[in-house]
Amino acid sequence: MKQSQFFIFQALNELRQIASIPENMSEGKIESPKRELLQEQLMDSIANGHKALIFANYLNAVELIGQSLDKEGIDFVSMTGATRNRQQLVDKFQNDPNCKAFVMTLKTGGTGLNLTAADTIFIFDPWWNVAAENQAIDRAHRMGQENKVLAYKLITQDTIEEKILKLQQVKKELFDNVIGTDNSSVKALSEDDIDYILG
Secondary structure: OOOOHHHHHHHHHHHHHHHHOHHHHOOOOOOOHHHHHHHHHHHHHHHOOOOEEEEEOOHHHHHHHHHHHHHOOOOEEEEOOOOOOHHHHHHHHHHOOOOOEEEEEHHHHOOOOOOOOOOEEEEOOOOOOHHHHHHHHHHHOOOOOOOOOEEEEOOOOOOHHHHHHHHHHHHHHHHHHHHOOOHHHHHOOOHHHHHHHHO
């Protein structure tokens, strides 16, 4: 397992791209149905006067989502780890009523940004670490937020994304059981559960 770690990670990464942005793995021959769904949801959200944050893991996803927004004539800003004028983009999104969407990589959006103009959030593809997703969602939950914030996670059915989500839920349940004050919850842990936690 240790010797194969790199290859396992590479395979999982490729499976995630197939589930999320198959354009990447098919030289553009297969279009992402998830991107189509995002576009529909986003258009509906914007039509109802909302501003949205869209988080993706892959640079190609940020680029392709941007192309879709351009096609629909939606004014937006985008940011990745290579972006230099971050504050300028944040100011435009926060203050320009015509700028309806902010597309960024999850890691970029997870640190130090205040984006309270948004009240709708889309996680385009799931991240292994739930805390990273929560940190990104918190960009819209800062001081000064006056609206309820709705967050959507887009998951492609019957793919590795669905398995990641289930694994996250299992880990959360195990974590809740372990730190719960009720002794019976610890007794409910099986040997496999203990192996899973310690393994």
